Amino acid sequence: MEHYKMGLTLKIWRQKNSQSKGHFATYKVEDISSEMSFLEMIDVLNERLIREGEDPVAFDHDCREGICGTCSMYINGRPHGPWHANTVCQLHMRAYKDGDSITIEPWRANAFPVIKDLIVDRSAFDRIIQAGGYISINTGNPVDANSLPVDKNLADASFAAAACIGCGACVAACKNSSAMLFVSAKVSHLALLPQGHPERKSRALNMVAQMDKEGFGGCTNTQACESVCPKEISMTNIAKLNSEFIFAGLSE
Amino acid sequence: MSLTGIFLITFLVVHVGINACIWANDGGQMFNLASHFMATTIVIRIIEVGLFAGLLLHIVQGLVVEFQNRAKRKIGYAVPMGNKGSKWYSRSMGLLGTLLLFFLVVHLKDFWVPSRFMDLPTTNYDGKEVANQYAELIRIFHNPVAVVIYILGCASLMYHLLHGFQSSFRTLGVPNGKYINLIRNFGFGFSVIISIAFAMMPISVFLDWVT
Structure with a gap:
């Protein structure tokens, strides 16, 4: 060039x-x-x-x-x-x-x-992660990888969600200042893998509660977030978060 | 929001079906009998109360969502993002909903209020005395102003549904990796077809396509 x-x-x-x-x-x-x-x-x-x-x-x-x-x-x-x-x-x-x-x-x-100037305080994202974006169960010593079979498609979907770098562009682009793409990426990333299953209900409920507490808006599915995401996190994660949240809310 | 939206969508299917009776070209007999059935059947009247409750809930939820979300960004951008990444109608559901609400007031005043609270002229089919809603419809839709208002109402409905249909399923967490194309394409077809079908009613009356 x-x-x-x-x-x-x-x-x-x-x-x-x-x-x-x-x-x-x-x-x-x-x-x-x-x-x-x-x-x-x-x-x-x-x-x-x-x-x-x-x-x-x-x-x-x-x-x-x-x-x-x-x-x-x-x-x-x-x-x-x-x-x-x-x-x-x-x-x-x-x-x-x-x-x-x-x-x-x-x-x-x-x-x-x-x-x-151009620096914003994004510690709200840290507090959302602290509310449940982790696995706290004891998984014991490393075991042979093949002892825990994982569907390749789910592993790929989890990996794609894990690519989120938490930059906040989704919030910046959303007309509602919603953090749903970020939260959904973190929830999907863990919920799709076996190690994330035991805490999936409390994770979805607690992370959404913290998201609301931090003052982010609700998702109205305009898709602006997906279009600007540097890691191309998909909106399908938001539907996944919604189903995780609804299921957890109804059964917890 | 999504549940009440889907409930109202199911009502639209019934509404367009009843209205399509005007195209039977039988002097309004089928339409009048269908209207009579809707107006006099007790189950329908009970559902009607549910419909108004659903509509009211949808409006209240919409207002709450719109104002709560707007309040989340006190200082806006100097350069708005505009259509870079989202459709104008996806961002304008509050505006489209408000237009639809205004349209609904006109629409209820035109048809629902007279049929419930006024004595419309009746007509007789095989000894059965029914209100002549069809004559009302022909009279109202020969007014060009009404036709334009109804077409604009249908356009608002189409754009409201273009976003609302697929969005409601996403909100309900339908696994849209698998079904998203089906939902999106069906939603697009549904929104366009049902809105055009509604808009064709005043147009076909105004142009004397129905007799």
């Missing part, structure tokens, strides 16, 4: 801390390489801001290879930017051309309060 340079207008949400009001600030950046990643482009802006004695734009990032789920920017009306099945750190500047305007906002949801 041909290398090119570009100048961009960035409109970025700036907010000093969780208490302050926040506003959009506009920055011009020049000589941005098409081979840079999106976060490197923000790095370039931040180095300039530091040189100029200004406060750099705060944003979450860690692995920069799409597996940690930390980066979280809502770019031009889409969580994680324009590419499909992609995190912000995997977004490259070749997605843009000279003269483009890019609006960057933090995830918006009451359950994800802004800490500073």
